[in-house]
């Protein structure tokens with residue numbers, strides 16, 4: 001297959017030194033990425049770097065690797081930013097190396113094959129388009145910037161000065177464009193469709209988390225979270241229903257409105273962690289929607305699908321619970337893009353992973369389809385564990401004034417009523433009962449407080465909550481796979 005039979009045929013664009021070839025390939029790679037991003041924005045085409053990121057995070061979500069990374073780095077958006085930067089380097093670096101191949105067509109074909117093999121989620125036609133575009137870009141960049149064909153001049157050892165200037169100019173331009181694009185991209189994560197401006201001016205009820213402080217967790221890098229348009233968005237309800245139907249946002253107004261204060265927590269929230277918040281949600285009952293479309297008798301599961309490919313499911317028997325809400329508002333304003341505009345589901349007593357945002361499809365099915373995180377070995381049912389947390393003094397800055405009366409404050413949460421919260425200031429030798437602030441809703445967390453005048457010295461604080469017979473164990477249990485629980489404990493200095 002190689003050209004040993006006709007060795008005299010020169011390559012159409014003699015390569016020049018490797019560094020220059022790499023630079024040209026890099027320019028083509030940046031152009032390809034920019035084109036792909038435009039196609040994502042304008043035509044919602046899948047974007048290979050994101051798919052690559054998805055594949056990688058899927059890997060990172062497997063328990064062993066997750067736990068290792070959790071120990072080493074902790075969890076959070078920083079870790080994801082790191083992962084995405086890694087992906088960007090992999091993608092651009094890989095493309096640049098491919099682009100140094102002597103024949104651009106081979107580089108294009110290799111890209112298509114690698115994408116088809118490695119990123120199955122892309123299908124096959126998109127990789128082919130990518131391969132073709134990469135080929136065309138490489139040809140273009142080479143034609144513009146490579147040393148003149150070998151036939152015209154003897155092989156040059158380096159490109160002539162004007163070409164070099166043009167190359168450097170284009171490379172700098174590419175770098176600036178890429179930088180600008182990335183900045184815009186990361187900024188845009190917070191912009192679009194948010195409706196924070198419409199937040200009512202009234203102070204929020206005690207214990208309700210303001211929208212801007214509401215915890216946020218996503219399988220996506222935030223910049224790639226869906227930003228859905230109110231006009232174009234639809235909810236498609238189908239499968240084993242009697243009357244399949246597509247609802248627009250205004251169609252949803254036919255359902256009786258319901259408002260409910262509810263606490264939401266991420267299953268990966270560690271003991272004492274910040275991934276839990278409490279909001280006033282408005283929407284309508286899932287049972288009303290199911291009533292509207294009617295259920296076939298073979299239907300056993302409700303399957304949700306979201307605009308970011310996130311999936312979850314619930315047995316139909318549980319899904320008929322009238323307390324399950326499809327919500328469109330948080331704290332009196334339409335959901336913002338970050339928290340699920342225009343529609344998300346809220347299932348009492350379950351962690352956030354059971355509750356998709358940006359819902360676009362609801363299907364009744366005879367078979368279960370394990371959800372996005374369930375496939376990655378997280379809990380199938382994701383029922384919340386009993387939790388309690390000390391917020392004051394804050395664990396990150398645990399200093400108090402000796403001899404001055406103060407309060408130890410915090411929250412406790414469970415799927416049932418919190419009946420008692422106890423606090424220890426002496427390393428769990430003795431416990432005192434805290435005062436509970438009765439929640440307005442049985443689905444909201446319970447704030448608590450305990451008066452305390454610390455003596456000078458160090459004190460070991462601990463909290464434990466009770467819900468009837470259910471109590472918290474001293475030992476902390478890891479978040480994976482069923483959610484963390486245990487006493488929140490840390491040391492305070494009184495001086």
Ligand SMILES: Nc1nc2c(c(=O)[nH]1)N[C@H]1C(S)=C(S)[C@@H](COP(=O)(O)O)O[C@H]1N2
Nearest residue numbers: 215216217218219266306310352353356357
């Ligand atoms: N579509 C979609 N829904 C999703 C997720 C997601 O990545 N995509 N993450 C889930 C997880 S793990 C949690 S904890 C909650 C977080 O909701 P919040 O960021 O609005 O607090 O959303 C859930 N719903």
Ligand SMILES: [Mo]
Nearest residue numbers: 266267352353
């Ligand atoms: Mo979560």
